[in-house]
Amino acid sequence: MPAIGRVSLLLVLAIQSAAGINDLRNAATGVVASRSADLGRLIASRADLANAVILSEPEYLVEALPYYVKNRLYLARDHKFGSVVIFSRKGRMDSDLGETLRLAHELRNTIGAPVIILLAYRLDEITPDRIYDEGKDWRTFRASAAQIRDFRAATTMIRRFGPARTDESFDVYLLN
Template sequence: IWYENGKKWSEDSKKACLNSFLGIAGFIACFMTVYPTRYDLAAAHPVEMTVKHHFRFFKHLTFFGCKDYLSDVFGHHLFGKIVYLVLEAVAYAAILFSSLVLWGDAFLFSVAALSLIGFSAFFSIVYQGGYRHEALWLMLVVALLWIKKNTDKEPAGNVLNKIGSVSFYTILTIQVILSGLLAFHEVHKPNSMSKQFVDFINKDEILKNSPILSSMDYNLEAIPYYTKRPVFMMTLNDYDVVVPYKNKLDYNLDDLLKTAQKLAVCSKSPPLILIANDKEKAGSSVLNIMDENAEKSVRNYMYNYWTFTVTSEQKKRFLENTREIARYPNGYLEQGFIVYQLNVVRAEQSDCRSK
């Protein structure tokens, strides 16, 4: 641009400088918020995570995340499965052929097609991408279409280009449908039981200020949104509002009990301990580790980086020092839990912050 304008300052030069500045600022912001990796286990250990991943072709842009909800609507039998498979096939085909919307411009089409392949490989081998990651490709195609529209070239208008247009607008329509499903399925089944749990403890003057910890830290992430207070993270051994996914942890029920007892010393309210349910499996009822009649039970969380163990002796000690006050089923996106209140003698409680 500088040379095209005879090495003179122009309106195009101003735009180029502004865009460059924004690009550099964005890069710096991304770098500072990603490195060092604190909140993401996969980014912190990419090589270790690779062997645990399978090939994924932008599945989160399809109806994959709404499979259970669609089954509830259309049934869990053959008809419901056929509807889901047809919708999935349409979505995958739309993604595959969307790059053709840029057919006619070799460079832009190549960028869209190669980035589709590159993202698929990246999300399968390096990092298990979610919806917010895979949707970046859609945003890229939108940007490429904007570039194409602002060039002097006329649209190709051939059959391949029309197939690409239909495919691209189909996948955009699917995103609107997915947004609707995610927004309105709350009526049928809440995403999380955190709101119900917080509403429950807020009705009790003693419990509403209780420290909260869990057998599975990421079950706590939604709670500070409602309480406006941090929760106790076992992986940090401290209060926080975001789960540090990169930390390894090998802990047991005794650790939870001892931690709750320590928190009780510095709290005027008895600590609450949440024991997470297992994920739902087709054809089986939801199980909680506390309901298992086994000498030793183990649960692995967060790509097996967190190992939680419960023995019969630990369970006996735990139940002697706590009492169950509530149970919550699994939500649509989060697992439910059993709530235990630590038995604390009121006279022994104090507020450490006042000392």
């Protein structure tokens, strides 16, 4: 029994040491785990964004934001405000850029606040009409060439955040 304990302890130490070395390497190269803190700093630096509603595609981009901002978060697939995405078949399964833009207009018109849209999909890299799987479950996203054109005409990109270790990297748009 003591031998099993020693081997287990050594295994845990090896795993933790490898994870620590990886974290140091990421810190040295400037790769962060998430861009949520960067978004928080951006919003804090602009008074016009203080009461903006945040809408994202995919939705899970907003889950870390309550640690950094006090803005209201809208979960597009579930059509409600909140910060916890529940992966179930109850919400809308398939979405597109046109729906995201429609919801942004609806939010601005009903609430009267600016709308920030976070997109993990880079508009200049999207293949029109290709269906993108959103990984963690069975939800999909797509954008037609017309939807991309309409989205660009209706929004202003205010920031593109670079890569992150996780999937929390995104472009930030403000609805005009």
